[in-house]
Amino acid sequence: MIELRQVSKRFGHQLAVDAIDLTCPKGQTQVLIGTSGCGKSTLLRMMVGLVTPDSGSVLFEGEPLDELTLDSVRQRIGYMIQEGGLFPHLTVRENIAIVPRYLRWQPSESDVRIKELLELTQLPIALLDRYPRQLSGGQRQRVSLMRALMLDPDVMLLDEPLGDLDPMIRAELQQDLRIIFRELGKTVVLVTHDLAEAGFLADRVTLLSHGKIVQQGDFSELIANPVDEFAAKFVQAQRPVFA
Amino acid sequence: MNRYLVIGLLLLVLVLLPSGSPPAGIRVGSKQDPETAILGEMLTQLIRSTGQPSTHLSVGGTTVVFDALRRGEIDAYPEYTGTLIKEIFASEADVTEAQLPSLLAKDGISISRPLGFNNSYALAVRRETAEQLDLKTISDLADHPDMRLGFSNEFIDRDDGWKNLRKVYSLPHERVSGMEHAVSYRQLEVQDIDVMDAYTTDAQLAELDLVLLEDDLAYFPRYDAVVLYRSDLQNRYPELVDKVLQLESAIDEPAIIQLNARVAAQEASERQAAADFLRDEFSVSSDIEDPSLASQVWQRTLEHCDLVRRSLIPAIFFAIPLGVIAAKLPRLGQIILGAVGIVQTIPALALLVLLIAPVAYLNLNTIGAGSMTAVVALFLYSLLPIVRNTATGLATIPPEYGESATALGLSRSFRLFHIDLPLASPSILAGIKTAAVLNVGFATLGALVGARGYGQPILTGIRLNNTSLIMQGAVPAACLAILLQVVFEYSERWLVPAGLRPLSASESDVPKH
Ligand SMILES: Nc1ncnc2c1ncn2[C@@H]1O[C@H](COP(=O)(O)OP(=O)(O)O)[C@@H](O)[C@H]1O
Ligand SMILES: [Mg+2]
Numbered sequence: 001m002i003e004l005r006q007v008s009k010r011f012g013h014q015l016a017v018d019a020i021d022l023t024c025p026k027g028q029t030q031v032l033i034g035t036s037g038c039g040k041s042t043l044l045r046m047m048v049g050l051v052t053p054d055s056g057s058v059l060f061e062g063e064p065l066d067e068l069t070l071d072s073v074r075q076r077i078g079y080m081i082q083e084g085g086l087f088p089h090l091t092v093r094e095n096i097a098i099v100p101r102y103l104r105w106q107p108s109e110s111d112v113r114i115k116e117l118l119e120l121t122q123l124p125i126a127l128l129d130r131y132p133r134q135l136s137g138g139q140r141q142r143v144s145l146m147r148a149l150m151l152d153p154d155v156m157l158l159d160e161p162l163g164d165l166d167p168m169i170r171a172e173l174q175q176d177l178r179i180i181f182r183e184l185g186k187t188v189v190l191v192t193h194d195l196a197e198a199g200f201l202a203d204r205v206t207l208l209s210h211g212k213i214v215q216q217g218d219f220s221e222l223i224a225n226p227v228d229e230f231a232a233k234f235v236q237a238q239r240p241v242f243a
Numbered sequence: 244m245n246r247y248l249v250i251g252l253l254l255l256v257l258v259l260l261p262s263g264s265p266p267a268g269i270r271v272g273s274k275q276d277p278e279t280a281i282l283g284e285m286l287t288q289l290i291r292s293t294g295q296p297s298t299h300l301s302v303g304g305t306t307v308v309f310d311a312l313r314r315g316e317i318d319a320y321p322e323y324t325g326t327l328i329k330e331i332f333a334s335e336a337d338v339t340e341a342q343l344p345s346l347l348a349k350d351g352i353s354i355s356r357p358l359g360f361n362n363s364y365a366l367a368v369r370r371e372t373a374e375q376l377d378l379k380t381i382s383d384l385a386d387h388p389d390m391r392l393g394f395s396n397e398f399i400d401r402d403d404g405w406k407n408l409r410k411v412y413s414l415p416h417e418r419v420s421g422m423e424h425a426v427s428y429r430q431l432e433v434q435d436i437d438v439m440d441a442y443t444t445d446a447q448l449a450e451l452d453l454v455l456l457e458d459d460l461a462y463f464p465r466y467d468a469v470v471l472y473r474s475d476l477q478n479r480y481p482e483l484v485d486k487v488l489q490l491e492s493a494i495d496e497p498a499i500i501q502l503n504a505r506v507a508a509q510e511a512s513e514r515q516a517a518a519d520f521l522r523d524e525f526s527v528s529s530d531i532e533d534p535s536l537a538s539q540v541w542q543r544t545l546e547h548c549d550l551v552r553r554s555l556i557p558a559i560f561f562a563i564p565l566g567v568i569a570a571k572l573p574r575l576g577q578i579i580l581g582a583v584g585i586v587q588t589i590p591a592l593a594l595l596v597l598l599i600a601p602v603a604y605l606n607l608n609t610i611g612a613g614s615m616t617a618v619v620a621l622f623l624y625s626l627l628p629i630v631r632n633t634a635t636g637l638a639t640i641p642p643e644y645g646e647s648a649t650a651l652g653l654s655r656s657f658r659l660f661h662i663d664l665p666l667a668s669p670s671i672l673a674g675i676k677t678a679a680v681l682n683v684g685f686a687t688l689g690a691l692v693g694a695r696g697y698g699q700p701i702l703t704g705i706r707l708n709n710t711s712l713i714m715q716g717a718v719p720a721a722c723l724a725i726l727l728q729v730v731f732e733y734s735e736r737w738l739v740p741a742g743l744r745p746l747s748a749s750e751s752d753v754p755k756h
Binding site for chain 1: 662668
């Protein structure tokens with residue numbers, strides 16, 4: 001579905017992404033994992049055209065991304081940025097329905113879709129007329145998810161969707177996410193720095209360090225046979241969870 | 244978003260509302276000093292006595308009023324021959340009084356014969372000094388080298404002042420000090436000095452009973468009062484010109500000093516003083532009853548609001564797009580912000596004078612009520628706060644919102660109108676509020692080009708040193724500024740999207756549904 005070929009990106013002196021090859025097959029959940037600053041978000045941004053690689057290419061369904069197709073491609077991708085990115089001046093309903101409004105859907109069409117998504121994300125309908133600042137962190141993430149799912153995209157890109165949540169809510173949302181993705185058969189690329197989360201959600205895991213892929217493949221493979229010292233340390237650091 | 248459309252339309256209607264009709268009839272101009280204002284009133288009242296309607300507007304500065312006459316925006320105004328020679332025709336060498344009619348005729352302007360008094364420099368002494376020392380002329384001073392002379396600093400420096408006066412009259416005096424003109428009168432009164440410079444028609448001459456020494460060597464240039472009027476007036480209203488020319492040789496120095504003194508002592512308004520003179524000299528009776536204070540304040544409020552609405556609203560429509568451009572194209576933004584910033588540093592009178600030519604070129608009213616010069620100046624002054632706040636408001640939107648909008652596939656224009664501008668709206672509104680309050684204050688300067696409003700009593704009050712008159716303009720202006728401020732505070736609650744308003748206690752609780 002999405003394929004990165006030998007992509008590199010440099011910010012000033014820093015090589016954020018260094019000649020990476022990555023494939024995200026249709027209907028699978030690809031998890032990018034690694035320490036903070038290793039280039040996970042930059043990779044995700046490349047997939048939705050927010051960052052253009054200095055070299056290499058990004059393919060969406062086998063076609064390279066270009067200016068002309070970008071907008072239509074973006075409407076087939078649901079992207080949830082790290083902080084949620086809900087617009088503070090719009091209510092929950094307006095946030096969710098912003099793209100339909102841009103595309104001039106009938107309001108009734110949006111309402112039907114919103115109702116479906118409320119059910120899917122288990123968000124109370126009473127929250128629709130609130131502003132983002134009147135929501136809890138977990139509620140905000142559910143709203144971001146709804147917005148990303150609004151056009152029923154083929155691909156979901158999620159950048160640390162559960163980043164700042166407390167453990168209880170986090171566990172609950174992880175459950176929900178897994179159900180949603182499996183049920184809808186989405187192609188998912190999810191960024192996290194949490195090993196347990198990766199294990200729970202991933203079909204495939206990619207461990208990154210300093211803009212390079214360290215190890216890629218099955219989650220159990222990563223745990224059982226870390227390829228190098230860094231991978232071993234990374235796994236070791238979060239080991240207690242699996243004890 | 245429809246809200247903004249409604250407001251935009253409302254503002255558009257508001258700015259297109261017709262403004263009060265321009266002053267009717269023959270327009271008489273004058274400068275801002277009391278003496279010419281009195282003469283301007285005389286001209287106006289004389290014209291009215293023929294049955295013609297006429298309005299008097301006093302504006303700031305010789306060039307402003309002369310240009311207005313040249314362009315036909317006013318029909319007549321009082322001037323001094325010396326000013327014509329030294330200021331208007333300063334670029335032409337050695338103009339004599341005899342040449343003035345032909346020079347002025349090139350601009351379609353006629354000049355009356357002198358009105359009978361010369362408002363020039365003179366030297367003044369106390370009456371008892373004059374009597375004791377038998378002083379009659381400036382030449383007589385040469386016999387008294389011990390006298391103490393106190394001159395205004397300007398008089399000491401000017402070419403037609405003390406420097407050459409002492410040479411021409413061979414005056415030996417050593418004890419010469421420079422001081423403020425107003426201080427000289429006081430010093431002379433308490434006998435700290437014996438001789439001072441004065442204007443031959445100063446009101447204080449009568450008050451302090453001073454004697455002017457005759458300029459027996461004709462050293463000082465003459466500043467004979469004359470009336471300048473459009474030559475075509477002769478054809479249009481011949482009887483009216485005859486009437487005005489009655490003033491020729493009709494006002495001598497004691498008479499004008501008396502009139503100036505009455506106005507300075509706040510015994511009579513300029514209008515009243517002029518009316519009394521016309522009644523006594525020409526048996527012309529004028530209806531000069533002033534409207535009540537309340538109706539005057541109301542009238543000025545209308546005039547003032549007119550200036551504000553016609554300058555502020557276009558500034559809003561113009562500045563917000565400029566601010567958007569400045570935010571989106573930072574290079575061009577530097578130039579835009581620089582340009583509107585520079586406008587802010589131009590002093591008001593200079594800006595007004597600079598604008599007269601382009602406004603006249605566009606065939607718009609340069610002076611008088613509803614003067615486009617004033618409106619354009621206020622428009623320019625209002626730009627900076629709005630442009631700057633729009634640009635900063637847009638530039639300081641947290642980048643994650645931009646990233647979300649792009650990733651959602653929204654177009655740039657949709658994003659501008661539905662995301663960026665609403666997010667920047669608190670800042671933009673604050674800019675408009677600042678501009679509005681500044682505008683109300685600056686609008687008082689419109690009176691310099693006769694645009695009336697609250698500035699009119701302030702300017703008159705300043706020239707007459709009349710505090711209560713100044714207050715009649717300053718207090719309502721302050722009230723209007725405060726009122727606007729309050730209106731904006733309230734409209735913020737409506738205009739700023741609810742999700743961006745500061746949290747109130749009740750809102751921060753999660754609402755119950
Ligand atoms: N727009 C940018 N400008 C400069 N440096 C950037 C930018 N975006 C990312 N970086 C740098 O690139 C590196 C990778 O960033 P990122 O992909 O956000 O890491 P991660 O999401 O894995 O924490 C970091 O060191 C970050 O500082
Ligand atoms: Mg990141």
